[in-house]
Amino acid sequence: MITLTIDEKKIEAPPGTHVLQVALANGIEIPHLCYHPELSVSGGCRLCIVEVEGYPEPVPSCGLACTDGLVITTHGERLHELRKNVLxxxxxDHPLDCLICEKAGDCLLQQYAYEYGIKETTYTPTISSTLYQDDNPFFIRxxxxxxxxxxCVRICDEIVGVHAIDFAKRGFESNIATPYDGPMIESxxxxxxxxxxxxxxxALMPVSRKNKGREWELDRKTTICGYCGVGCQLEYALKEGEIVYAQASPDGPVNGELLCTKGRYGWDFAHSPERLTRPLIRRDLAYELGLSSEAWEQPDTSPLAVKQPKIEDDFIAVDWETALDLVASRLAATVSEHGPDSVMGLSSARCTNEENYLFQKFIRVGIGTNNVDHCARL
Ligand code: SF4
Ligand code: SF4
Ligand code: SF4
Ligand code: FES
Known part of the structure; x- marks a missing residue:
């Protein structure tokens, strides 16, 4: 272990670590905008500068390797003025739109501007890029x-492994772009x-969040993604009980801050009017069972050909007891006529572990077949 001093506090750090990383891990806050613990160091924003004993000028702490005996000061008048100038x-080059900005209350730049008392720029304000790209259903640039x-560039390259975006142009004209600045959907x-x-x-915001409320109006609910067996932890931001957007909850033990498309954007089923909330029985069976007085025949078309089947045309709602009795009698008849292996059970990631355990037990022991699977394996 290496021993260094940060703000007069002796700290032990493993070799190969950087000063910002060690300071944050020890509860010492140093402002930073371009550093992320899971990504390579870029040293671009210069906000994390610190003073080092023996060094003539402050240096960025995110790229400063810890060495034995290093003495660091993270705050002081000189650093305050330099950081203030960076901000x-x-x-x-940034619109002071915090009054109407969707990110207000959740924006690091706004937070640091507040902490360093910056109300407006002392330079001539110029917005370098007014490009607004709303070219995909998921996020706006x-x-x-x-x-x-x-x-964004580093997470896409180093963790997602896609490298769909990178810096384009030079100097004041620089922006983040797809190759040839084409639409995201074509990248x-x-x-x-x-x-x-x-x-x-x-700069990057979920489409679903647009005009849906300010950060402080949203409630948070942590849950587990129901799409696959990885079990990523995610957090829904809700307004009056409706999901506004989803994100990985930072302390997720499985996925950290990462999610895939399904977990992050595939939650609209939760409020879909098409969502099944009651058991349904097909109209011909309902007639057979005396639950409907109208005779009905299933249309002679392939279900695959029906693009948007209308549930209410083909089914009627019944209570759980009726539905379960029907399923039980049909299953028993099929098993007795064709044997247990004529039946297969497919369970759902939206059920709890306990429900899935009971389901496989029911198929294996109750029905007598090992034909059981789960949607997370598909
Ligand atoms: S991005 Fe942040 S600093 Fe910029 S306008 Fe929005 S809230 Fe304000
Ligand atoms: S779009 Fe990328 S480069 Fe620009 S502020 Fe967001 S993360 Fe940083
Ligand atoms: S959404 Fe696209 S650009 Fe962003 S990290 Fe994922 S792959 Fe990269
Ligand atoms: S965090 Fe941006 S330079 Fe260190």
Whole structure:
């Protein structure tokens, strides 16, 4: 272990770690905009500068390797003024839209501007990129809010492994772009939205979040994604009980801050009017069982040919007892006529572990077949 001193506190750190990483792990807050613990260091924003004993000038702590005996000061008048100037430069190229910005209350730039008392820029304000790209169903890219921290580029390249976006152009004209600045939908992007989650400003925002309420109006619910067996932990942001957007909850033990497209964007079924909330019986069976007085024949078309079947045309709602009795009698008849292996059970990731356990037990022991599977394996 290496021993260094940060703000007069002796700290032990493993070799190969950086000062910002060690400071944050020890509860010492140093402002930073382009650093993420899971990504390579870029050292671009210069906000994390610290003073090092023996060094003539402050240096970025995110890229400063810990060495034995290093003495670091993280706050002071000089550092305060330098960081203030960095923020001043950043907002000289940033609309001061916090009053109407969807990200207000959840924006690191806004938070640091507040902490360092920056109300407006002392430079001549110029918005370098006014490009607004609403070219896919999942997220909007509004480049005027981009501070070019590069977190989106690095997460896409280093963790997602897609490298769909990168820095384009030079100097004041720089922006984050797909190859040839084409629409996102035509790039290699897989729409996992991990870039959206790490973006510190409103440059990348979920489409579903637009005009749905400010950050402080939203409730949070942590849950487990129901789509596959990985079991990622995610957090829904809700307004009056309706999901506004989903993101990985930062302390998820399985997935950390990462999600795939399904977990992040595939939650609209929760409020779908098409969602089944009561058991349904097909109309011909309902007539056979005396639950309906109208005779009905299933239309002679392939179910695959029906693009949007209307549930109410083909089914009637019944109570659970009737539905379960019907299923039980049909299953028993099939098993007795064709044997247990004529039956197969497919369970759902939306059930709990306990329900899935009971289901496989029912199929194996109750029905007598090993024909049982789960949608997470498909
Ligand atoms: S991105 Fe942040 S700093 Fe910029 S307008 Fe929105 S809330 Fe304000
Ligand atoms: S959504 Fe995923 S794949 Fe697409 S640019 Fe962002 S991180 Fe890369
Ligand atoms: S889009 Fe967001 S994450 Fe990407 S460089 Fe701009 S501010 Fe950073
Ligand atoms: S966080 Fe260190 S330079 Fe940006």
């Amino acid at each position: 001043d430069l950043l907002i000289s 509004d480049h005027q809010y981009c501070i070019l921290c590069g977190l 290699t992007c897989v729409f996992c939205g991990n870039c959206v989650q790490v973006c510190p400003t409103a």
